[in-house]
């Protein structure tokens with residue numbers, strides 16, 4: 254069953270249409286990311302779901318109930334922002350209890366509410382910090398408290414707007430893992446906004462790639478990565494090289510003709526002008542592995558050593574391609590090199 258259904262949602266600010274008919278269905282207990290470049294409308298959509306913005310058209314249902322016209326506090330959901338500010342003058346426990354106090358009766362008396370707040374703190378492993386003040390906590394700990402505050406009312410749907418983007422890289426990775434563990438353990442239906450494709454891919458059951466107010470493509474991370482429906486999707490989900498090619502099947506099996514006139518085998522049932530997508534990690538620089546691998550000449554533009562891998566930019570007939578090689582690769586700028594790849598790794602759009 255879907256816990257959250259977004260149907261043909263439109264949103265305009267004045268004359269500017271920011272959401273242009275969004276349809277998304279979020280299954281119960283799943284983790285869905287809204288991914289897209291800055292300004293594509295992710296936060297606006299999340300705010301519409303939360304009821305912080307009114308939609309200009311379309312509808313939103315939570316747990317089977319149409320909430321389009323309901324005030325935020327009447328929707329069975331909770332939202333956590335990038336700036337998750339805790340109240341500085343309240344203890345950790347009172348911070349977490351706060352939303353229960355606001356919603357009153359439904360969560361019982363003060364004692365019951367504190368019990369629920371303690372439970373939520375246990376769930377984010379912050380039980381022993383209940384009596385501290387926010388300023389006595391590290392950034393990561395404050396983040397966990399904010400998360401406890403978001404889940405304490407057991408919302409039907411949890412909305413997270415770039416909650417990890419203020420954290421340094423290491424803490425961010427830790428919190429990604431913790432968030433997913435918590436989400437799974439509690440079966441929380443979650444919508445997560447991010448502009449970071451790695452974060453979206455590693456955390457989500459479903460990624461909704463947005464572009465300029467519409468859904469460009471949505472699906473499981475593997476599906477989007479392996480079968481992007483457009484050059485935009487291919488490039489957004491993991492550095493892709495996009496080459497203009499002409500596909501023909503004159504000799505039986507399809508071949509693509511590249512910029513320099515080279516012909517390489519491809520798997521494609523289309524012919525004519527097309528875009529070939531080559532993931533940077535699928536292109537080898539140096540010897541080909543198999544007889545029927547594609548091979549083309551190129552020249553190294555730059556080399557960046559990253560420990561376990563080397564990132565090259567190479568020139569291929571005036572086009573710059575990105576290639577990742579193993580950490581022991583020793584090519585230098587200006588050197589000529591052969592690129593190769595397997596035909597099954599060359600996607601034709």
Ligand SMILES: Nc1ncnc2c1ncn2[C@@H]1O[C@H](COP(=O)(O)OP(=O)(O)OP(=O)(O)O)[C@@H](O)[C@H]1O
Pocket residue numbers: 266271289290291292293294295296297298448
């Ligand atoms: N209250 C508002 N009034 C007018 N325009 C707005 C308002 N809120 C957002 N916009 C515009 O709507 C567009 C989408 O903004 P939104 O914040 O949803 O994008 P986003 O995808 O979340 O981007 P980011 O990752 O930068 O936060 C932007 O062009 C923005 O300027």
